[in-house]
Amino acid sequence: xxxxxxxxxxxxxxxxxxxxxxxxxxxxxxxxxxxxxxxxxxxxxxxxxxxxxxxxxxxxxxxxxxxxxxxxxxxxxxxxxxxxxxxxxxxxxxxxxxxxxxxxxxxxxxxxxxxxxxxxxxxxxxxxxxxxxxxxxxxxxxxxxxxxxxxxxxxxxxxxxxxxxxxxxxxxxxxxxxxxxxxxxxxxxxxxxxxxxxxxxxxxxxxxxxxxxxxxxxxxxxxxxxxxxxxxxxxxxxxxxxxxxxxxxxxxxxxxxxxxxxx
Amino acid sequence: xxxxxxxxxxxxxxxxxxxxxxxxxxxxxxxxxxxxxxxxxxxxxxxxxxxxxxxxxxxxxxxxxxxxxxxxxxxxxxxxxxxxxxxxxxxxxxxxxxxxxxxxxxxxxxxxxxxxxxxxxxxxxxxxxxxxxxxxxxxxxxxxxxxxxxxxxxxxxxxxxxxxxxxxxxxxxxxxxxxxxxxxxxxxxxxxxxxxxxxxxxxxxxxxxxxxxxxxxxxxxxxxxxxxxxxxxxxxxxxxxxxxxxxxxxxxxxxxxxxxxxxxxxxxxxxxxxxxxx
Numbered sequence: 399x400x401x402x403x404x405x406x407x408x409x410x411x412x413x414x415x416x417x418x419x420x421x422x423x424x425x426x427x428x429x430x431x432x433x434x435x436x437x438x439x440x441x442x443x444x445x446x447x448x449x450x451x452x453x454x455x456x457x458x459x460x461x462x463x464x465x466x467x468x469x470x471x472x473x474x475x476x477x478x479x480x481x482x483x484x485x486x487x488x489x490x491x492x493x494x495x496x497x498x499x500x501x502x503x504x505x506x507x508x509x510x511x512x513x514x515x516x517x518x519x520x521x522x523x524x525x526x527x528x529x530x531x532x533x534x535x536x537x538x539x540x541x542x543x544x545x546x547x548x549x550x551x552x553x554x555x556x557x558x559x560x561x562x563x564x565x566x567x568x569x570x571x572x573x574x575x576x577x578x579x580x581x582x583x584x585x586x587x588x589x590x591x592x593x594x595x596x597x598x599x600x601x602x603x604x605x606x607x608x609x610x611x612x613x614x615x616x617x618x619x620x621x622x623x624x625x626x627x628x629x630x631x632x633x634x635x636x637x638x639x640x641x642x643x644x645x646x647x648x649x650x651x652x653x654x655x656x657x658x659x660x661x
Numbered sequence: 662x663x664x665x666x667x668x669x670x671x672x673x674x675x676x677x678x679x680x681x682x683x684x685x686x687x688x689x690x691x692x693x694x695x696x697x698x699x700x701x702x703x704x705x706x707x708x709x710x711x712x713x714x715x716x717x718x719x720x721x722x723x724x725x726x727x728x729x730x731x732x733x734x735x736x737x738x739x740x741x742x743x744x745x746x747x748x749x750x751x752x753x754x755x756x757x758x759x760x761x762x763x764x765x766x767x768x769x770x771x772x773x774x775x776x777x778x779x780x781x782x783x784x785x786x787x788x789x790x791x792x793x794x795x796x797x798x799x800x801x802x803x804x805x806x807x808x809x810x811x812x813x814x815x816x817x818x819x820x821x822x823x824x825x826x827x828x829x830x831x832x833x834x835x836x837x838x839x840x841x842x843x844x845x846x847x848x849x850x851x852x853x854x855x856x857x858x859x860x861x862x863x864x865x866x867x868x869x870x871x872x873x874x875x876x877x878x879x880x881x882x883x884x885x886x887x888x889x890x891x892x893x894x895x896x897x898x899x900x901x902x903x904x905x906x907x908x909x910x911x912x913x914x915x916x917x918x919x920x921x922x923x924x925x926x927x928x929x930x931x932x933x934x935x936x937x938x939x
Contacts, residue, residue: 429885430865433868433873433877433881436873436877440729440872440873441722441726441729444727445725445726448725449721449725569700571700572700572701572703572704575703575704575707576703576707576710579707579714589721593722595720598717
């Protein structure tokens with residue numbers, strides 16, 4: 399465990415180094431939120447309720463999603479890191495170390511996420527306050543916090559699975575893009591899943607993607623009651639476990655095929 | 662007189678040399694793409710998914726409302742298709758995204774040692790023609806499918822004008838990205854403005870800017886001109902725009918302004934460039 403804490407400490411330092419870049423991404427944040435606010439304002443002028451979301455719940459939902467997208471930015475590169483390590487032969491260096499390859503990446507990401515969440519949570523609460531949106535109660539905030547880590551784990555294991563495809567093919571990027579766009583449909587990144595036609599909602603129930611944005615953002619926005627939130631946290635845990643097993647088996651199977659370039 | 666003729670011929674030769682270089686890179690990209698045909702089809706499917714996402718978004722919203730401003734569902738679907746196509750056209754200038762990294766690694770040397778314009782060589786080398794083709798072909802098919810599904814006919818002149826504006830808008834946004842990217846000569850790779858380089862991640866072009874309050878709409882037309890990517894081309898296609906020539910002139914003026922700024926920044930930036938390799 400100490401080894402992974404050291405990795406986390408290093409990753410924490412790196413994340414701090416990139417703090418300027420991270421904050422830079424907030425530049426577009428007020429612009430995109432303003433645009434969403436105004437568009438939904440027009441939409442809600444025709445109807446008071448869309449898929450069970452009121453105007454305020456909807457904007458809170460988008461606030462949470464926007465800030466999660468910012469916080470998860472580094473997670474989107476996991477597949478590329480795994481791809482590079484496999485194709486450039488760096489994986490053999492990791493394999494020679496007394497540290498698990500997958501867990502060291504997970505430790506790095508947990509550290510990066512922690513520092514990002516530390517910065518984004520106040521921004522989220524202050525934005526809600528400024529826009530006169532209802533703030534979640536302490537219980538919802540705590541559940542949201544737990545849900546963020548579980549959703550990041552889901553994202554991490556999906557990305558890791560994509561990366562391990564590099565054991566079999568050098569061209570994983572088109573497949574990645576396709577998968578990620580399917581993911582953005584079923585994850586609730588574009589619009590809450592409850593707004594989509596029932597068929598999309600039905601399919602999303604059988605996929606891990608809704609755990610990425612829809613569940614945490616709905617908890618923050620107050621769309622879920624505490625009981626519903628706990629139930630959805632359980633589903634997140636289930637998907638984390640399934641994807642961990644899947645990514646582990648991909649990695650172990652691929653390792654048999656691994657042929658380190660450069661010796 | 663003969664001096665003038667010589668100068669003209671030298672200029673012509675220079676242009677031909679650059680065109681030849683461009684042709685070579687196009688052939689190289691094409692050959693590279695041929696190796697991975699299956700990838701191309703997956704990428705086409707990917708483009709369809711992106712566009713269908715926007716379509717599904719508007720379809721879901723229109724389950725609750727009948728009109729949005731003066732926009733109908735099929736018009737917003739076309740707006741979504743234009744939005745997706747515009748970003749893929751931007752891949753002609755994908756090289757801008759790599760400039761900060763190349764500057765940091767000292768890779769600009771490679772281009773400066775060649776007898777061609779270094780910025781042109783860099784852009785030609787990194788151009789992602791397959792992405793552009795993917796967008797144009799698939800976008801074209803989706804556009805025809807949408808218009809025929811909803812039984813909408815559009816005039817050829819409106820179609821040409823709207824596609825022309827979309828092209829100018831894509832170029833203008835690419836030039837803005839280029840200017841932001843060149844800031845790396847002054848502020849390094851971790852520029853707080855880098856977020857502009859990944860503007861497409863935010864999906865802002867999915868929304869019609871003209872339903873917004875006038876000041877906000879102006880911001881998204883003149884400052885961050887995403888309105889020229891999708892809103893105005895869609896309005897022109899459906900004959901809803903009365904100020905076509907003004908919008909066109911404004912878009913061209915914006916593009917010229919950013920091209921000028923880009924060339925000035927490149928000239929000054931290169932002077933500051935200090936290769937990492939010495």
